[in-house]
Amino acid sequence: MNPVNMGTSEIVESMEEFDSGLKMDEHDGKRHMLKPGQICSIEDDINQLFEGIDVRTSGRSSGLLQKVCKDSLRKSAMKRPMRPGSSQASGIGISESVSLKQALRGLCISQASEMAAMKRLSKPGGSSRASEAGTIKRLYRSVVVEAGESGLALNEGKGNLVEISLVPEGSTSNFSEKMSESGQLPEVELLNQSALMGEDEIIPLPNHGGYEISLAKLGRHGKPKLTRSSSSTHASEKQTVVDEIVPALAEVPVKPVEPDKEQKGKLHFTSSPSSDNNASNNVNKSASISRHIIRPVFRNKNSAKNKEKQDSTSVPSSSNQSNGGVDNNLGPITSKENEKSSVSTTTKVSSEVSSNATDSGPGKPVLNSNISNRTKTVVSKSDENSRSREKGEFSQSSKSSIGEYSSSTSISEESTLSGSSRSGYRPHMSKDLRWEAIRYVQKQHGSSLGLRHFKLIKKLGSGDIGTVYLAELTGTNCLFALKIMDNEFLVSRKKMARAQTEREILQMLDHPFLPTLFAHFTADKFSCLVMEYCPGGDLHVLRQKQPNKSFSEQAARFYVAEVLLALEYLHMLGVVYRDLKPENILVREDGHIMLSDFDLSLRCAVNPTLLKSSPTVESPKRESSPCTESSCIHPFCLQPSWQVPCFTPRLISAATKTRKLKADLAAQVSPLPQLVAEPTSARSNSFVGTHEYLAPEIIKGEGHGSAVDWWTFGIFLYELVYGKTPFKGPGNEDTLSNVVSHSLKFPGSPIVSSHTRDLIRGLLVKEPENRLGSVKGAAEIKQHSFFEGLNWALIRCAIPPELPKVFDFGNVLADMSASQNKESGRCQEEFKSTGEHMEFEMF
Numbered sequence: 016m017n018p019v020n021m022g023t024s025e026i027v028e029s030m031e032e033f034d035s036g037l038k039m040d041e042h043d044g045k046r047h048m049l050k051p052g053q054i055c056s057i058e059d060d061i062n063q064l065f066e067g068i069d070v071r072t073s074g075r076s077s078g079l080l081q082k083v084c085k086d087s088l089r090k091s092a093m094k095r096p097m098r099p100g101s102s103q104a105s106g107i108g109i110s111e112s113v114s115l116k117q118a119l120r121g122l123c124i125s126q127a128s129e130m131a132a133m134k135r136l137s138k139p140g141g142s143s144r145a146s147e148a149g150t151i152k153r154l155y156r157s158v159v160v161e162a163g164e165s166g167l168a169l170n171e172g173k174g175n176l177v178e179i180s181l182v183p184e185g186s187t188s189n190f191s192e193k194m195s196e197s198g199q200l201p202e203v204e205l206l207n208q209s210a211l212m213g214e215d216e217i218i219p220l221p222n223h224g225g226y227e228i229s230l231a232k233l234g235r236h237g238k239p240k241l242t243r244s245s246s247s248t249h250a251s252e253k254q255t256v257v258d259e260i261v262p263a264l265a266e267v268p269v270k271p272v273e274p275d276k277e278q279k280g281k282l283h284f285t286s287s288p289s290s291d292n293n294a295s296n297n298v299n300k301s302a303s304i305s306r307h308i309i310r311p312v313f314r315n316k317n318s319a320k321n322k323e324k325q326d327s328t329s330v331p332s333s334s335n336q337s338n339g340g341v342d343n344n345l346g347p348i349t350s351k352e353n354e355k356s357s358v359s360t361t362t363k364v365s366s367e368v369s370s371n372a373t374d375s376g377p378g379k380p381v382l383n384s385n386i387s388n389r390t391k392t393v394v395s396k397s398d399e400n401s402r403s404r405e406k407g408e409f410s411q412s413s414k415s416s417i418g419e420y421s422s423s424t425s426i427s428e429e430s431t432l433s434g435s436s437r438s439g440y441r442p443h444m445s446k447d448l449r450w451e452a453i454r455y456v457q458k459q460h461g462s463s464l465g466l467r468h469f470k471l472i473k474k475l476g477s478g479d480i481g482t483v484y485l486a487e488l489t490g491t492n493c494l495f496a497l498k499i500m501d502n503e504f505l506v507s508r509k510k511m512a513r514a515q516t517e518r519e520i521l522q523m524l525d526h527p528f529l530p531t532l533f534a535h536f537t538a539d540k541f542s543c544l545v546m547e548y549c550p551g552g553d554l555h556v557l558r559q560k561q562p563n564k565s566f567s568e569q570a571a572r573f574y575v576a577e578v579l580l581a582l583e584y585l586h587m588l589g590v591v592y593r594d595l596k597p598e599n600i601l602v603r604e605d606g607h608i609m610l611s612d613f614d615l616s617l618r619c620a621v622n623p624t625l626l627k628s629s630p631t632v633e634s635p636k637r638e639s640s641p642c643t644e645s646s647c648i649h650p651f652c653l654q655p656s657w658q659v660p661c662f663t664p665r666l667i668s669a670a671t672k673t674r675k676l677k678a679d680l681a682a683q684v685s686p687l688p689q690l691v692a693e694p695t696s697a698r699s700n701s702f703v704g705t706h707e708y709l710a711p712e713i714i715k716g717e718g719h720g721s722a723v724d725w726w727t728f729g730i731f732l733y734e735l736v737y738g739k740t741p742f743k744g745p746g747n748e749d750t751l752s753n754v755v756s757h758s759l760k761f762p763g764s765p766i767v768s769s770h771t772r773d774l775i776r777g778l779l780v781k782e783p784e785n786r787l788g789s790v791k792g793a794a795e796i797k798q799h800s801f802f803e804g805l806n807w808a809l810i811r812c813a814i815p816p817e818l819p820k821v822f823d824f825g826n827v828l829a830d831m832s833a834s835q836n837k838e839s840g841r842c843q844e845e846f847k848s849t850g851e852h853m854e855f856e857m858f
């Protein structure tokens with residue numbers, strides 16, 4: 016949370032509040048807004064009332080008591096409705112009434128309303144002197160859009176859609192400027208979204224067009240331990256196909272940056288110099304954003320030297336030192352000169368978001384969704400993998416990712432990327448010693464982080480765009496997963512955009528079930544990502560080790576629940592993951608999961624909405640009413656209605672009774688609205704994913720959106736419980752055709768509960784629009800009976816089905832020196848001997 020925002024006052028509004036502000040004129044019957052100056056009239060009314068009470072109670076109450084009551088009433092009148100348990104709201108002078116607060120507070124509508132208010136006030140002509148009640152009403156109307164009828168009390172739940180507009184439709188920059196001037200940045204605290212957040216910490220979400228959403232985030236435990244459970248070499252036959260689209264150039268708003276003299280021979284492809292260390296900078300940044308065309312440019316050392324002179328005035332700075340010293344050399348190229356010079360080696364950044372996501376005004380990035388040059392190359396990643404992977408060292412799976420890939424990026428604003436990428440600026444990881452270690456090394460060596468600071472211990476695996484090593488930050492006993500990518504290779508294979516996407520997404524993440532990116536830097540011709548190391552292998556390997564190669568439903572529920580939360584968070588950030596499969600789910604040392612591998616993800620705009628849930632049951636009153644019909648047809652009604660009125664509750668079964676009791680209780684408590692942050696407007700035509708996991712709409716090339724993640728989620732659950740995927744054919748083509756045309760079938764064995772099958776069925780609906788999760792995203796899926804009883808908020812504290820072998824971290828490096836130094840030496844030698852011309856095995 017930005018410090019600037021910390022002081023932002025909470026506004027809680029309610030219809031009661033409006034009612035108090037709206038006074039019916041007895042004479043003309045019109046409703047008038049009560050202006051601040053009219054508060055005294057309320058006071059007068061109350062005084063009058065009190066007089067009445069005085070008269071009535073004079074004989075019974077002591078004068079003192081009356082005085083106390085009167086005083087308190089007067090105070091109440093002055094303070095406006097205040098009920099037990101409600102917190103006093105301030106902000107722009109709006110107090111709250113508790114019932115609405117109960118209904119909305121947890122779902123941040125108050126903050127959203129404040130935001131909406133600020134937004135409105137920031138508009139030209141908006142009067143900051145508007146009456147308080149008027150402001151409330153305007154706020155209410157701006158925030159709460161009641162479907163059907165306007166002016167309906169918010170707590171009269173009828174399942175209406177309440178929409179919070181978090182994306183400014185208009186003057187983002189103006190707004191941001193105003194906010195920065197006033198020192199206030201509206202934010203939405205997504206309270207009650209326990210799945211996404213913790214109770215104690217707030218993290219910034221990417222800036223949605225100038226507005227910052229804050230999420231309270233989960234804390235996380237986790238120290239790296241050197242252990243590998245990857246002795247098995249189970250290879251699935253799933254193949255990776257990379258089918259690339261060279262996407263169209265995207266017009267992306269980025270902040271112009273200062274030249275950096277130290278950028279020679281380095282890769283530049285970011286729009287986010289991660290240099291801003293305070294919130295106001297963030298705010299100012301969004302205010303100063305201008306549109307530039309950025310193109311990722313690769314320069315090898317030699318070409319960089321040649322171009323150094325001509326680029327010297329335009330090479331962007333990544334402000335390494337200000338980023339906690341973390342080398343952050345991936346800066347944007349913004350000048351025309353660079354555009355020119357980069358033509359031959361550029362991978363253009365394209366964008367694929369729906370018109371919905373892009374047409375909403377200058378507050379949102381305008382993206383070029385044309386795909387200019389589509390080259391379709393199918394590469395069998397399994398072949399590459401089989402070449403590159405060392406047998407028995409790490410999980411082998413040929414379930415590989417297909418990518419007729421377009422980078423599909425709607426990179427909105429640099430603050431989106433830099434906001435959480437600042438070293439240590441990730442609340443759930445901020446106390447992690449690895450940040451300290453990195454800072455320590457930088458301090459010691461007085462330089463930015465580079466490959467020389469790492470001791471490569473062993474190769475963890477190779478992917479489509481790079482090789483991942485277990486690496487120790489020299490002299491710190493801290494282990495990291497170091498992903499090293501060869502820039503020349505990326506450029507030549509047109510994979511630069513994928514690398515960029517992955518890095519940008521990693522920079523945004525701050526979630527217990529997603530990896531933390533500690534640093535990134537370029538070293539000679541390599542781009543390196545310093546990530547959290549996950550020692551427990553992947554779920555593919557773990558599944559192979561299970562009896563019958565499938566997980567129990569209980570275990571599966573744990574893993575899919577954590578994956579669901581990770582996906583929910585990603586969707587909330589505007590990231591459609593697209594490559595869910597057990598191979599991409601790593602197991603942490605504490606047994607919890609980490610979803611990895613974002614190079615095929617789609618970035619898009621997201622517009623969180625608040626859905627007001629409606630009670631699904633009849634009101635208790637109605638249910639307990641006697642049958643008044645002359646002929647009762649209630650199935651449980653045993654007594655003829657003409658003799659004795661039948662009271663349904665007395666005659667229903669025990670189970671039904673319990674259900675009804677629960678329903679009654681639920682009906683009495685206003686159901687909380689649901690926050691839905693599903694990027695439903697995201698659209699891509701890329702052919703990406705993994706054959707067995709590909710959604711039908713991707714195969715059919717119809718264009719796809721976030722619903723593909725719910726399809727893959729269904730396949731994932733199926734594979735965990737049945738030990739295989741549902742549509743796999745003898746070859747990839749068969750698999751694809753099965754996905755499109757075969758109906759879903761469940762094997763007779765193992766026996767799987769109807770809840771699980773029902774959830775899978777809901778997720779594996781071929782039409783994306785009818786698929787579970789397609790409308791309300793994870794919120795919808797979480798409510799499925801498969802997850803009944805699961806405590807989403809505390810899942811990170813749940814005991815995982817399996818713990819990877821635990822090593823004493825203190826001894827890890829010592830152990831390593833004995834058993835693994837050999838390999839470590841080999842990895843180091845590999846670098847030393849080959850120098851800048853080092854070739855990775857995978858390439």
Ligand SMILES: Nc1ncnc2c1ncn2[C@@H]1O[C@H](COP(=O)(O)OP(=O)(O)OP(=O)(O)O)[C@@H](O)[C@H]1O
Pocket residue numbers: 409410416475476477478479480481482483496498530546547548549550553598599601611612614
């Ligand atoms: N943070 C990490 N901790 C431990 N092992 C990791 C980590 N990240 C990656 N790995 C291992 O390194 C391997 C290569 O990862 P990488 O993300 O580069 O490629 P990939 O998952 O095979 O997919 P893709 O080819 O799509 O990039 C993975 O299979 C995984 O086993």
